[in-house]
Amino acid sequence: MKIVIDAMGADKAPGVEVEGAIQAIQEFGYDLILVGDQAKVEAELAKHNFKSDKLSVVHASEVIEMHDPAAISVRRKRDSSSVVGMDLLKKGKADAFVSAGNTGAVVCAATLSLRLLPGIERPGIAIRIPVLTGTSMIMDVGANIDPKPMHMLQYGIMADAYCKYILNKEKPTIGLLNVGEEESKGTEFIKDSHTLLSESKLNFIGNVEGRDIYSGKADVILCDGFVGNVILKVSESVIDTLMLLLKREIKSNFIATLGAVLASPAFNELKKKMDYSEYGGAPLLGVDGRCVICHGSSSAKAIKNAVKFAGESIKQDVNKHIVEELESY
């Protein structure tokens, strides 16, 4: 079992990737390949004085930056860490690929290199989120910012398979994110997606609203990648802002400060539950291979957990189940 890591993806690359990789080898014993600027990666490895036959480095001379247009840069920067890493996966030299790089570029490289599963027109990122009742999924959170209704149906089928076979939910409920519960609400894109989902075999519960996401009303929330991206970033921002404001309020009051110290184990437990870095990465579903997409601002811990998640994905082989589901349509 071999996992390839794009070492140049994160905002703090390659430091967090190298540190995350070292932690993953120590904790899980996976074989890892770091792809990126060899000199920079080895300089980071030297900092940790780490050597292991479980880790190899493959040189890639280019980097796709966050501001690079996705499709063009994947075609032009053939020696970038994302493209070289994906090619290792394609050639069977690795079983999964992890990247915190330019999401659009990783999605594009995966689509071109690995190809799509039969019946899938566009891949999508499915992310697990903590909700009041346990865990739900949002799909898509940024692979496809301008999807067609047919893509939403395909996302529904893939997320359904993921929930059934990986999260062990028996009859996952599928909701379509909209501005209201009523069928008459929404754009033409939403109304057409609603029709397709209603006519499918999925356990489609209709429209859900932004307020329903964290209550756990649906096991899967379907939305376009633009809206999904906004949901994730706004959620993080609200949590960070609340914590900052609360700290400010507490600091201005001595008794409250004492109270906060006493209540801190509860805060820490909550923080852990809401911390995306505990979850690591999110699977890119729809490509014929295993791709894990990480947050650009990933920490070493987030990379380590993404590698752990990639290892689990190899064992679970969700694509087999997705293909079976698709064939039944």
Added chain:
Amino acid sequence: MKIVIDAMGADKAPGVEVEGAIQAIQEFGYDLILVGDQAKVEAELAKHNFKSDKLSVVHASEVIEMHDPAAISVRRKRDSSSVVGMDLLKKGKADAFVSAGNTGAVVCAATLSLRLLPGIERPGIAIRIPVLTGTSMIMDVGANIDPKPMHMLQYGIMADAYCKYILNKEKPTIGLLNVGEEESKGTEFIKDSHTLLSESKLNFIGNVEGRDIYSGKADVILCDGFVGNVILKVSESVIDTLMLLLKREIKSNFIATLGAVLASPAFNELKKKMDYSEYGGAPLLGVDGRCVICHGSSSAKAIKNAVKFAGESIKQDVNKHIVEELESY
């Protein structure tokens, strides 16, 4: 100064509207008109044993429900509280209109009755939100779920005027909500909106992301009404979920419970800051009249604060400033 209230709009109508109206008369001394089912409104008034020459009731036999399609119901339900209330405003019998009803229908009724300001093609809802640095605005949050780039420019101009003349910000920063900061990111709609805003006289700071909203990076965040609706509802949901989870964690630990009691003044202060009902309603900008849109789940307090806000809007006369700004283009 007379304000008309749609008494049949909120989820808990007409109870919250009647109670909110009574509170507003007692606190601010405004003259109010409640429009709705006379028998039901008077039954609510009787509960409070309230009589005042500052309050009158105008009967409307119909109600536009949340599931009614907006444009059709405004044309068909001519005797609905939203349409009758808007007509009172149009005929000059009131100076502002407040409603917690079907947003699409209120927007449609306002557009048909009051007409649009010269140069405006679609009205939009501009909401003030508490951010780390003070107050920002999001526009649009639900009037126009499928806007054109030109509407975004018009929203920018209106929100800019609102910030300058009502919130007294000297050179408001205007941001466009996108999935990344880079100009190359986003849908064609976003890219075209970006171009129009860049070429305008506005203090346009480019793309902002979901994570920037509550940090106060921009005084105005422009987005389509679908995304704006999702932002508001997700934000509320995250806050509610965090508070619930925190309560659960705290209850499971005696010391943490003691701590939480001591820290409760800080919690309450924070809750007040984040509580939308303190803000009341949001102005519908772009129509030739003063319309305040409230949350469907408004409490009596939220209605009272929306009436207070409507009273302030009458004094401020933001439309005069918007028209002047538009003329300079």
